[in-house]
Amino acid sequence: MQQKHFTDEFMQEINTDNTFSESEKITVLRHLARLIDHKVNILITGESGCGKSSTINALFNAGKVKVEHGATPETMEISKFELDNIVIYQCPGLGDGKEADERHSKNIIDKLYEKDKNGDLLIDLVLVILDGSTRASFTSFEFINNVIVPNLGQNKKRLLVAINKADMAMYGRVWNHSENKPTHELEKFLEEKVSLTRNRIKEATGVDIEPIYYAAGYKDGNKPQNPYNLSKLLLCILKSTKTAFYKN
Secondary structure, eight states, X not given: OHHHHHHHHHHHHHHHOTTSOHHHHHHHHHHHHHHSOSOEEEEEEEBTTSOHHHHHHHHHOOSSOOOOSSOOXXXXXXXXXXXXXXXXXXXXXXXXOHHHHHHHHHHHHHHHHOBOTTSSXXXXXXXXXXXXXXXXXXXXXXXXXXXXXXXXXXXXXXXXXXXXXXXXXXXXXXXXXXTTEEOHHHHHHHHHHHHHHHHHHHHHHOOOOOOEEOBOOEEETTEEEOOXXXXXXXXXXXXXXXXXXXXX
């Protein structure tokens, strides 16, 4: 129990320490995940264009695997990437048609019921990524409410919802580029989006979640956009899966 308490405290201290840059925080938290002797399996899903590949590359890529953007519509299977002791299962994008979504849903449900060699459920955490630059779509919530939550089993804490592209919300006009963070106006807007997302899922499923907003970052010609809140997202992932980390 002492190790568990120490790890929780350490993760929180790293995330709140302003002497660390965002990239340094991510590196430290990534190293922490490697120190814990257990493979953690994360299923990542979301609509096409929400930034699943960008998020995976920014959070977990240690130079070994490059997750490609924009899988073709013919790619219907769930992709698997092993990054140190974290295993990522990336689902094809949702929202490309009813027939495709039905096939994606079936594959995801099958994966949620898959068990490991010990007879435990394989997936430790489902990360659903929403696109924060647009209005919340019906497809995303229908998928969370009708596909993910009903098939999580008793442990509903296996669900984490994250809102990407915080820097592009409100048409990207009110992002503080010099400090790489949202303005007060945008911060208020994003907090409202978090609240609406939380309430909408609670009303439909009865499940309590605490969404987080972030920006995975991108490169536009010679002008890179730095990530924002990625270390907080990684911290939420580590906390959400910490029971898996301490399995005997």
